[in-house]
Structures are given as C-alpha cells and as structure tokens.
Amino acid sequence: MSQLASKGGATIVRPVSEFAVPEGKAGYSVASERSSLFGEKKYFIQYILAASGVIIFLTFEGNGEALSATRQSDMFLNTQRWDE
Numbered sequence: 725m726s727q728l729a730s731k732g733g734a735t736i737v738r739p740v741s742e743f744a745v746p747e748g749k750a751g752y753s754v755a756s757e758r759s760s761l762f763g764e765k766k767y768f769i770q771y772i773l774a775a776s777g778v779i780i781f782l783t784f785e786g787n788g789e790a791l792s793a794t795r796q797s798d799m800f801l802n803t804q805r806w807d808e
Contacts, residue, residue, distance in 0.1 A: 734758040734768060737790045743771060744802070750774045753798075757790035767793045771801065 734756040743751035755769045767790035771782040784797050 738794055743773075743798070745773060748775070751801075753794070755790040755794045765789055769794055769797055771797075773801075 735758065736754065736756045738753065738755040740752055740754045743753045745751035751771065751773045753769065753771045755767065757765050757767045759765050764787060766787055767785065769784040769790065771780075773780040773782070782801075784793065786793060
C-alpha cells in the first residue's frame, strides 16, 4: 500500500494504519497527496477491508488535501453496514 501511495513523488500524510471496523473484520488505510506545478493538491486514499473469505480494496482520488478527504471517507465507511 505504501509503495503505491507514494508513487509519482506523492507524500504519505497518513501512513498505513488500522482502520476501525466491526469486530471479526480487519481494515487498513493509507493516504498521500502531491502538488501540481501550480500548487494544486491532489490526494490518493486506499483502504483494504477484510472479512472471512472476502477482501475489498477501495481507492479514492481527487483534488484537495488528503487529510480532509480522508476524514470524509472514514466517516462514509463508518456508516456502511457489513453483512456476511
């Protein structure tokens, strides 16, 4: 995850860390950002979510600051229901 997040000269602003998920499941995330020639920031956020027999890999990319976008995507993912 970290190698992909830092590709193209991006700076990791949230290292690989455990993401809070329901008990019995696992989740990890990493976030990075880079600036364009004109100073515009772009972010790249990755999540790996896992349950018994299932792995989900999500990415979010966009314009803006990575930490702000990470807070938004964390809140979104925390509202999702996990069914098996």
